[in-house]
Amino acid sequence: MTNVETTSPVAPDTRASRAGSQGDVAGEAAPTKMTKKRKGMIAALVAALLILALLFAWYLMNRKPLSALPGLSSTTMPHYELSLYGATKPLGVAVTPTGDRIYVTESGGTQLVRVYDRGGKQTGTLKPPASTGAWHLPMYVAINPVTKDVYVSDRQSAAIYVYDSNGKYLRTFAPKGAVGKFAPMGLAFDPDGILYVTDIAGATTKTHRVLVFGADGTLVRQFKAQGSMSFPNGLVVDLRGNIDVADSNNGRLLIFNKSGKLLSTISPGVGEGDLGMPRGVAVDEAGRLFVVDTADHMVRVYRVEKSKVTPTYIGSFGDEGQLDGTFEYPNGVATDKRARVYITDRENNRVQVWGY
Amino acid sequence: MKPNRRTTSYSDKRVSRLLRLGVAVLVVGLMAFVALYYQDQHVDAGPSLTGRQIAGAEAAVKKAPNNVQVRLQLAAAYLMDKRPNDALTQYDEILKADKANRPALLGRGRVLLNKGDLAAASVSYHKITDVAAKGEFAGADPQAQEAHYYLGSIAIKQGKTKVALVELETALKINAADSDSLYLLGVAQMKDGDPKLAVNAFKRALLFVPTGWCEPYSQLALAYGKLSLAPQKTYATGMANVCLKKPVDGKAQLKTLLKGPVAVDAMLGLGLTAEEESNNPEAVSWYKQVLTRDKKNATATSALSRLGAGPTSPAPAAKGSSTTQGPS
Numbered sequence: 001m002t003n004v005e006t007t008s009p010v011a012p013d014t015r016a017s018r019a020g021s022q023g024d025v026a027g028e029a030a031p032t033k034m035t036k037k038r039k040g041m042i043a044a045l046v047a048a049l050l051i052l053a054l055l056f057a058w059y060l061m062n063r064k065p066l067s068a069l070p071g072l073s074s075t076t077m078p079h080y081e082l083s084l085y086g087a088t089k090p091l092g093v094a095v096t097p098t099g100d101r102i103y104v105t106e107s108g109g110t111q112l113v114r115v116y117d118r119g120g121k122q123t124g125t126l127k128p129p130a131s132t133g134a135w136h137l138p139m140y141v142a143i144n145p146v147t148k149d150v151y152v153s154d155r156q157s158a159a160i161y162v163y164d165s166n167g168k169y170l171r172t173f174a175p176k177g178a179v180g181k182f183a184p185m186g187l188a189f190d191p192d193g194i195l196y197v198t199d200i201a202g203a204t205t206k207t208h209r210v211l212v213f214g215a216d217g218t219l220v221r222q223f224k225a226q227g228s229m230s231f232p233n234g235l236v237v238d239l240r241g242n243i244d245v246a247d248s249n250n251g252r253l254l255i256f257n258k259s260g261k262l263l264s265t266i267s268p269g270v271g272e273g274d275l276g277m278p279r280g281v282a283v284d285e286a287g288r289l290f291v292v293d294t295a296d297h298m299v300r301v302y303r304v305e306k307s308k309v310t311p312t313y314i315g316s317f318g319d320e321g322q323l324d325g326t327f328e329y330p331n332g333v334a335t336d337k338r339a340r341v342y343i344t345d346r347e348n349n350r351v352q353v354w355g356y
Numbered sequence: 357m358k359p360n361r362r363t364t365s366y367s368d369k370r371v372s373r374l375l376r377l378g379v380a381v382l383v384v385g386l387m388a389f390v391a392l393y394y395q396d397q398h399v400d401a402g403p404s405l406t407g408r409q410i411a412g413a414e415a416a417v418k419k420a421p422n423n424v425q426v427r428l429q430l431a432a433a434y435l436m437d438k439r440p441n442d443a444l445t446q447y448d449e450i451l452k453a454d455k456a457n458r459p460a461l462l463g464r465g466r467v468l469l470n471k472g473d474l475a476a477a478s479v480s481y482h483k484i485t486d487v488a489a490k491g492e493f494a495g496a497d498p499q500a501q502e503a504h505y506y507l508g509s510i511a512i513k514q515g516k517t518k519v520a521l522v523e524l525e526t527a528l529k530i531n532a533a534d535s536d537s538l539y540l541l542g543v544a545q546m547k548d549g550d551p552k553l554a555v556n557a558f559k560r561a562l563l564f565v566p567t568g569w570c571e572p573y574s575q576l577a578l579a580y581g582k583l584s585l586a587p588q589k590t591y592a593t594g595m596a597n598v599c600l601k602k603p604v605d606g607k608a609q610l611k612t613l614l615k616g617p618v619a620v621d622a623m624l625g626l627g628l629t630a631e632e633e634s635n636n637p638e639a640v641s642w643y644k645q646v647l648t649r650d651k652k653n654a655t656a657t658s659a660l661s662r663l664g665a666g667p668t669s670p671a672p673a674a675k676g677s678s679t680t681q682g683p684s
Contacts, residue, residue, distance in 0.1 A: 038371065045378040052385045059389070065397055082401035085408070119399050270567060271634030322436060324404045348405055 063098070068286070068339040068356050077301065077317045078341050078354035080325035084120040090344035090351055092140035092234075092280070092332040094150070099336035101165075103150055104344060104351050105138035113138050113152055115167060116351075126152060128161045129169055140186045140234060140280075140332065146193035146215070153184040153197070160184050160197070177219030179211065186234040186246070186281075194220070196243055198232035205230040210245055210256070223260030234280040234332065238304045239287050244311075246278035246291065253278055253291055255309065264310040266291075266302070273300060273313025280332035280344070288314070290333045290341060297327045299343060322348055409433040417446075424450050428459050440467045458484055458499045465506055474510045481507045485526075494530075501530035505537050512544055520544040535564040539572050542579070551579040555588075566628060570599035587616045591625065598629045620650055627659060640665040 058069075067076075084102065088109030095102045102116040103126070113126035128136060137156035144151065148165040151173065160173035175182060183201035190196070195213040199222075202208065208229040212220045230249035238244050238255075242263060245254045251268030252275060268275050276295035283289050289302040289311045297320035302311030318327045328347030335341050339356040403411065413430035420426060431446035444467045450460040465480035481503040488500035504527035511520035524541040527534060542557030558576040562569075577592035594609030607629055613622035627642035640663055646656035 038375075041375060042371070042378075045375060045382065048382050049378060049385070052382060052389065056385070056389060059393065063396060066393070082399055083405065085405075120402065267634065267636065269631060269634055269636065271632050274634050322405050322409075324401075324406075350405060353399075 062337070064337070064339045065356060075303070075314045076356065077315050078339075078356050081340070081353045081355045082120060083324065083345070084116050084351040084353065085349070086116075086122050087114050087344075087351065088349055089346050090114075090332070090349070091346060092138070092153075093334045093342045093344050093351055094141040094143050095334045095336045095340075095342050096143065097337040099338045099340055102334075102342060102351070103141045103143070103152075105141050105152060105332070107137055107139070107346075108349075111136050111138060111156075113141060113150075113163075124167045126150065126161075126163045126167050126169070128154070128157075128159075128172070132159065132161070132172060133157050139184075142187035142189055142195075144189050144193055144195075145191055146189075151187050151195070153187055155183065155185070158183045158201070160187070174217060175211070175213060175219055176217050179219050181207075182211075184211075185232065188235045188237055188243070190237040190241070196235055196237065198229075198235055198245060200231055205249070208232055210235065210243065210260075212260075221260055223256055223262075225254050225262055229254070233278070234282075234292070236281045236283050236289075238283045238289060238311075240304060240306060244281055244283075244289060244291075246281050248277055248279055251275050251277055253281070255311075266310065266313075273302070275300065279330070280334075282333040282335045282341070284335040284339065284341070285337055286339070290335065292330045292333045292343060294329050294331055294346075297321075297330065299330065299333060299341070317354065318343075325352070325354075327352070406433060406437045410437060422453065424454060424457060424460075428463070431460075431463055435463070435467070440470060443467055456483065456487060462499060462502060465503070469506060469510065474513055478507060478510050481510075497530060501527050501534065501537075504530070505534065505540070508537070508540055508544065512540065512547070517544055517547045521548060533564060535561045535569075538564075539575075542572070542575060546575065546579060546582075551582040554579045555583070567632060568599070570596055573599055587613055587618045588621075591618045591621050594622070595625050598625070598632070603629055603633065620646055620653065623649075624653075624655055624659075627656070631659070631663070636663050636665075639663060 062068075084104070087104045087106040089107040090104045091107045092105040093102065099118050101123075102118070104114045104116065106112055106114055114122055115124040115126065117123050133156075135156045136154050139153045139155050141150060141152045143149070149170065150163045150165065150167075152161045152163070153159075154161060162170045162173055164170055181201040183199055184197045185200055186198040188196045193215045197211045197213065198208075199211050200208050206228045208231065209222050209224045210229075210232065211222050214220050225247060227250075229245070229247045233246045233248040235243060235245040241258055243256045243258070245256065247254050253266040254262060255264040255266075256262055266273065266275055275291065276293045278291045279294045280292040281290065283304065287304045289304050291300045291302070293300055293316075298316045298318040300316045301314050303314050304311045318325065318330065320326060320328065322328065327343070327345045330343050331346045332344040333341065341354045343352045343354065345352050410430070410433045413426060413433050416423070416426040417430050427446050427450050431443040431450075434440070434443040434446065444464060447460045447464040447467070450457050451464070454460070461480045461484050465477045468477035468480065484503040485500055485507065488494050488497050488503070491497065491500075494500065504523045508520045508523035508527060511517070511523055521541070521544050524537050524544060527537040528541065531537070538557050538561035542554040542561065545551070545554040545557060555576060558572045558579065561572050562576070565572075573592050573596035577589050577596055580589035580592055590609050591613055594606045594613075596606075597603070597609065598606035607626060610622045610625045610629070613619060623642050623646045627639045627646070630636070630639035630642060640660060643656040643659045643663075643665075646653050647660075650656070
C-alpha cells in the first residue's frame with residue numbers, strides 16, 4: 001500500500017501535501033475533493049475489511065473449513081484427515097455437533113465404548129455397571145440431541161444403556177408398550193428426541209423391524225418392509241425427516257417417512273450407487289447422506305433433495321486396504337457440524353476422520 | 357475556484373494515515389484469521405497405521421532377530437509402505453537362515469519382479485516349484501500355484517512363449533478357477549499363434565470375472581478377429597466398450613447381434629450391462645429372453661436368481677422406485 005501512495009498519479013496533491021507539511025498545519029481541515037483513485041482505494045479497503053469481518057463472524061459461528069462455505073459445490077468427496085487408534089474392532093460411532101467428543105463402540109478387546117477428543121486422545125470409556133451382567137457387546141451409539149445423553153445398543157445383553165454427557169451411567173433404556181422380544185442394533189434420534197431403533201430379535205428375519213420410541217420411552221410405532229428386513233443395522237433421520245435404514249443383509253437402503261410408509265429403496269447391485277452390504281448411515285448439514293458399504297470397503301455418498309424421493313448418488317470414497325484412507329470392513333459412520341465424517345474401520349482397528 | 361492548498365494537504369495526510377491504518381488492520385486481521393483457522397482446523401494426524409505396524413515390527417525384530425515370522429511381518433509392512441528394498445533385505449535375512457522359506461521366496465520374487473529383475477525373480481520362484489513338484493501335495497499347493505503363475509508371467513515378458521504355456525498350464529492344474537492364470541494362458545496362446553485355444557482361455561477367465569476387467573474382452577476381440585469370426589468379434593468389442601465405460605457404443609454393437617450366431621451371448625451381455633446401469637427390470641427381461649432360446653443357460657438362471665426374479669420370485673423393482681407398503 002505504501003507503493004500505492006508513492007506512485008499515485010495524484011502527484012500534484014502529493015506535492016502539495018509535502019509542501020504543506022513544512023508549514024503550519026494547525027488550521028481546520030475543510031472538506032476537499034478526493035481523486036477518483038483515492039476514493040476507490042478507500043472503498044476497496046472498506047469492502048475488504050467488511051468481507052474479513054463477515055468471514056470471521058461466519059467462521060466463529062460455524063467453525064467449518066472454508067471449503068464448506070455456502071454456495072460451494074456439495075458434490076465433491078471428502079479427503080482423509082486422521083485416524084483415531086485404540087479401539088479393537090470398532091463398530092459404531094457418534095460425535096457431538098462440535099466434533100469435540102467422539103464415542104466409539106468396541107466389539108473386540110474390552111468391549112466397551114471409548115471416548116476421544118478431536119485430536120484422537122482417549123478421554124474416557126463408557127461401561128455399564130456389573131449389575132447389568134458380565135458380558136457385553138456394544139454395537140451402535142447415538143447422542144440424544146435434546147438431553148445430550150449417550151445411548152449405546154448392546155447385542156449381548158439385548159439392551160440400550162444410557163449415559164450422561166460426562167460418561168456417567170444413568171440407566172438401562174426400558175421400552176414401554178407392546179415391544180415384545182427386543183434386540184436393538186442401530187440407533188438414531190430426530191431433532192425432537194424421538195428414538196428410532198433397528199431390532200433384530202427373533203429366530204428368523206421376518207421379525208426384523210424398526211421401532212420408534214417417544215421421548216419417554218413409549219413405543220410409538222414400528223415399521224417393516226416388503227419381503228422383510230434382514231439384519232437392519234444403522235439408520236438416520238435425514239433432512240426431510242425421512243428415516244433411512246440400512247437393510248444390511250438384503251443389501252439395500254430403505255427410505256421410510258415418519259409414519260412408516262416405505263417411500264423408496266436404494267437397491268443392491270453392481271451399478272453406480274448400488275449397494276453391497278450397507279451398515280452405518282449418517283447425514284450432514286449439507287444434505288449429504290453417507291452409507292457405509294462394508295463389503296465394498298467404501299462409503300457411498302448421496303445427496304438428499306426435497307424434490308426427489310430417492311437420494312441422488314454423487315460418489316464414493318475409500319477402498320480396501322490398510323493405508324491411510326483405505327478400509328477393511330468399515331461399519332459405522334457419523335458426522336459433526338464442522339464438515340467432518342467419522343468412519344469406524346473395523347478390521348484396521350481405527351476410526352478414520354475425513355473432512356471437506 | 358482553486359482549493360486551499362494548506363487544508364487540502366492536511367486532509368490528504370489524514371486520509372493517508374487512515375488508509376495505512378486500514379491496511380494494517382486488514383493485514384493483521386487476515387493473519388489472525390489464518391492463525392485461528394489453522395489452529396482450529398488442523399489436527400496432527402500422527403503416524404499412519406503402516407507406520408505404526410513398521411515401528412512395532414522393527415521393535416519385535418530387534419527383540420528377536422532370529423524370529424522368521426516377525427521378519428516376514430516387517431517385510432510385509434515395508435512393502436505396504438512402498439519400501440521394496442527394505443523388504444528385500446528382510447527376505448534375504450530370512451533366506452540366509454532358512455533357504456527354502458516359501459513366504460520369503462514368494463515375497464522376494466514379487467519385489468524383484470516389480471523392480472524388473474526378471475531373471476532373479478525367476479530364480480526365487482523356481483526354488484519353490486522345484487521342491488513343490490516332488491511334494492505330496494504338489495497338485496493342491498497354493499504357493500506353488502502362485503510361483504508357476506509368476507513364472508508364466510515372467511516367461512511371457514521374456515518372450516519365452518512355450519515356457520509360459522507350460523508354467524501357466526501347471527498353475528491351472530493346481531487351481532483351474534484362477535482367472536489371472538486363464539487370462540495369461542490366453543495371452544501366451546495368442547503369442548503362440550493359436551487364437552482358437554486363446555478364445556477358450558479368455559472365455560473361461562471371463563466366466564469368473566465378467567465385469568470390471570476389460571483386457572480379456574479386448575484380447576477376445578483380437579482372437580476372434582484372427583479367426584475371422586466377425587459376429588463374435590463384434591460381441592467381444594461391444595463388451596469391451598461397455599467395460600471401458602462406453603455403454604452406448606457397446607450396447608449398439610450387442611444389439612446388432614440379436615439374430616445371429618451369438619444372440620445368446622449378446623443378450624447375456626445386454627443383461628449384464630443393464631445390471632451395471634442399475635436397470636434390473638431390463639436385465640431380467642434380457643435374461644428371460646436368453647432362457648426362451650436356451651432353457652438350461654446357467655448364467656441367465658443364476659443372474660435371475662441373483663436379481664430375485666427366479667421362476668417363483670416377483671419381478672424386481674427398479675432402483676429408486678416407490679412402493680406403497682404401509683406400516684405394519
